[in-house]
Each structure stands twice: as C-alpha cells, then as structure tokens.
Amino acid sequence: MAKSLGPVKRKFEPWNDPTAQPFIRFENITKKYGDFIAVSNLSLDIYEREFFSLLGPSGCGKTTLMRMLAGFEEPTEGRILLQGNDISGVPPYRRPTNMMFQSYALFPHMTVEKNIAFGLEQDKLSKGEIEGRVQEMLKLVKLEEFAKRKPGQLSGGQRQRVALARSLAKRPKVLLLDEPLGALDRKLREETQFELMDIQHTLGLTFLIVTHDQEEAMTVSDRIAVMDKGVIVQVDTPAEIYEAPNSRYVADFIGDINIMEGTVVAPSGDVSPQPVVTLDCDGLIVAVEQDCAAKHGDRVAFAIRPEKVRISPDQPADTSVNAAYGEVWDIGYLGDFSVFLVSLSDGRIVRAAQANVSRLVDRPITFGDMVWLSWPRDAGLVLTR
C-alpha cells in the first residue's frame, strides 16, 4: 500500500528560542490528595505543535498532571496557563483540550459515527458540517466502512482509532493522550506510533502523551519529561535523554545501561585541550571526556550503554584505562543484537551488546570465554546525581 509521508520534518526546537512563548505553562503546580503529594512544585513549558511526552513509572504523577490540564482535577497550588490565560476553575467541558482515554471510553450505545460526532454536536455545529467532519475523521483513521458499527463490534486496534478520531474531531488546541497504545500488541503499537506522528504533523496540533513505555516516548516525542515521585527529573529531546541522562534515575529508567559507582581521581580541567574526568571504580580506571563539576574525591557514577562497550577476545592496545577483562557469564540473543553479560574478576557484571551483522549462528564468543571489554572516552558519562 502506497503511503504518503507528507512534508519532511524540519528542525523544530522552540524550547531553545528565547523569544518563543510557551503554549502550555505549568507554574509551580502542587497536587495533594490528603497527605499524599502526587505532584510537587512542578513547572513546565510546552510549545505549540510540540509532541511532548510525560514518562515515568506508575504513581509518578504524570497522569495527575494531564488530568489537571484536562480539568478533571484542580491543582492544590500553582496555576496552569494555556496561551497565556489562566485556566484554573474552567470546567473540562469549556476547555479547548481533548483527551484520548487509556480505556478509550467509547460510548457503547452509540455507533462509531455517533461517537465521533458527539463532541461536534455539543458545539451546535450544523448537520452538514458535522457530517463532513465525521467523514474526514473516519478517513483520517481509515475506518470509513465501520461508521455504522458499535464499539462492541470492533477490534482493539479499531477502537483505538475511533477514540483518536473522536478526540481529534473538535480540533482541540491540545490533544491529551493517556497511555494511548498500551492495549495494543507490539506490531500494531509500532505502526500506530508512526501514524500518530504523521497525524500530529499533518494537523499541526500540540500533543501531550502520558506513557510508561520509554520506547514509545522515544519514538514519537519532540521532547520527553522524565518524572519521578511528583517531580520532573529531566526534560530533553529523546536523544539527549538517552545519550546524556542527568541522573542515575533517568539513565536507569531509559534503556539498558551499566552503572558503576566510583571516585573522582582527576577532575575535568586537569587535562587539556579536552576536559576529561578520571574515575576509580573499585580498581577499574575510567576516563570520560566530559566537563563535569565533580571535584577530586567525590563519589560519582560511571554509566555506559551496552552497545557502546566493545567486546573482543583480543587484548586492546592500552589496558590501563577504559578496559576490563572478564568471563562471559551469559548471552542474551535478541536477533538483531546479542547481549553479553561479562563477569569481572571481582564479580561485577558488565553488559556489552553487539549487533549481529552476519548470519552466522555460531558466534565467535561463547559462554565461559575470557574476553576484553573496552570503550572510547566519549562513550560513557559521569553521573553526579
């Protein structure tokens, strides 16, 4: 099936433009339920046409934040501005936001058509206008032939599309998506992720998505806010979140990573021209190209993604730094990648991933082999938080 990809995505980063006005602004938001603090003094700016993700484990406050924007909850303290206007106290039915619910919340007693038309009918649009918009939405989500069906007669993927069409029908200024793809199987989820991005791009809307699935957040978002216990730990683009996490929490939450605790033996600035931090991780000497505020003797962590660790039976040229020797303890074969769990002499496990570039079934490295691990200075990073 031929599929138009639309215009090529241009570089889009209003958050780096000091003159850009935020579209949505959370200002010192706190939400308490009795003694429980769901969201704690949180501030966040989201820009127009941005695809923004709130990512975090369940109970981190991401859904509460979204529900406050939709108007189902009121913040205990702080205010929410939409295009500069304070929307506190505005009931959900007067807010220019629409939400796609995790359970889809399709009205079971109405046909697909009626579900999509529901929001438009509330706006007292003319019959012809409603009919036109419904057809347009059905076309957008490719459900034209299912217009007369009830939600009970649809598959999970189709219901998800109806929910999307219904929440888009009113052309909201902001579309809120609460775990939108959680109920779909993997393949369908991946397809839908790209469709969502396509739709967002075509319609030029601002999307705010809540998810606990980091892969989903990475795929669709312009920026991601990683949340933990009611606060935002880091807000950045997917690449920055992945390559430059600002803390152990973010590094550990996003993707797979080796984290080793260590002590600074040579702070950055000691070596020129590139600032390099040298750590002693219990005997393993690590040098990282990074401008880091940590001082001599500080306890910090060294973090490196498995795919950046080179694994080889041959000894590298320099074994004094950024190199470790150990035994292959376990191998995880993932098809595209193999993950090697290498046990160092002191029992620490380091994970190294290798792309399976040939079709050889017998790998050169196998269980019990003694191997060398090594990595360049710009592969890992030092985490002070």
Add this chain to the structure above:
Amino acid sequence: MKSARFDPVVLTLGFAFLYIPIIILVVYSFNASRLVTVWGGFSLQWYAAMWSNQGLMDAAWVTARVAVLSATIGTVFGTMAALALVRYSRFPGKTLFSGMIYAPLVMPEVITGLSLLLLFVAVNVDRGFWTVTIAHTTFTMCYVAIVVQSRLLTFDRSLEEAALDLGCPPVKTFFKITLPLILPAVLAGWMLAFTLSLDDLVIASFTTGPGATTLPIKIYSQVRLGVTPEINAICTILIALVTIGVVFASIASKRSELRRIRDEHVALRGSL
C-alpha cells in the same frame, strides 16, 4: 472431580414444593363449584363474576395506580440516592445515609407501617391514595437504590469524563451517557418496586384510608369471610401477569447476551 449425577426425582420434588400451592389455586379458579375444595367441573364463571365485582375492580385499579406511581417516584429517588452513594466518595453522614438506605429492607413492615401511620396522623393528612403512594415510595426507593448502586459500581467513570471532555455539561452527560447505560438496572429497579408495591398488604393497610382500598387489602378482607373462587380467579390473573413479565425479561436478557456474542464475532472477523 466427578460431576454430580442429575437426579430427576429431587428436581421434581423441588418444583412440587415451590409450585403445588400455586397450581392448586390456578386449577380451582376454573372450578364450577362454589366450594373451594370440591371440584365441580370446568367453568369460567368466576372470571365473569370477578369482572362484574365492582369492589374488586376498583381495588385493582387503585393498586395499579399506586404501584405505577410509587415505583416511578421511587425509581427517580432511588437512582439519585445510588448516585450520591457511589459518586461522592466522602460527605458528612455518608455512613449513616447508606445505613438508612438498607434499613427498610430489614425493618419489620409492621414498624414501617405504624411509624408512617403515626406520621400521617401527626401532620394531620387525610389518609387515602396519596398516603399509600408516599408510603410505598419510601420503601421501594431503597430497593431501587441498591439495584442501581450495584450497577454504578462497575460503571466506567471515564465514559462520563469523555463526554465532559468533549464539551457536554454534567446534567446533559447524565441523560446522554450515564442514564442510557444504567437503564437496564433502573428498569429492573422499577419492576422490583412495582411488584413490591403491588403485593404489599401490611404497609398499605396502615396507611390507606376510605376509598383507597388496594387489591391485597380487598383480597385479605374477603378471604376472612371465606375464600371464594373469585379470589382464585384474580390471583390467577396476577400470576399470569407476573409470569409474562418474567418470561419477557429473560428473553430480553438472553437476546442481549446473544447480540454481545455476535458482536464479538464481528469484531474478531474485522480484526483479521
């Protein structure tokens, strides 16, 4: 595990225990003899007699009106009470309120009837059609509240939130989304309220007055003078009405079950 052996004898005994009294009543309503316990051949004369018995017909009419009216008002109030109990997680006096909703279910009818009588006397209301209706409303609304409450507990609130989110104000949301979806429970509550009102003797006899004799009161007072086959006839008609109601209700629920299964098949085919 061995499945229990089906025993037709036990089943027959069970049915007999439940239905023999009713069968006897129905059979004797077609008795030609005036004597209730002696079979004198088939006849429909008691149905004719019942039809021309003005007192009995008046009582039936009063009962029907009381039942429809009290069931309807009780359903409205009961649904509102159920919504308050399920929807407001905490309000002062909630425990007391939910306890009070259940109280009339376990309260002896004599006490309910007597207390209502004392109330009506205290506020000096002429007892009659309206007092019976009010009395029936007060106890039937509790049954409705319980039926509707159990439906609301499994109701997905995000449906209402979705309607609000799409710009529908709360009251309209109730009528467009909530009510259509809980309607089966509301109707079941109404049916229950209707039947409870229909066969109530104790509370009605306390709260009624001249000119508003309900059918159970009429039957009871006639039976005290001796059981006439006329009574059997009207009871048979009541049984027939109830049976028709039950049969229709079970056909309807069977149908909706079949429709659900069919819908699932359609959905499965659609996803392929």
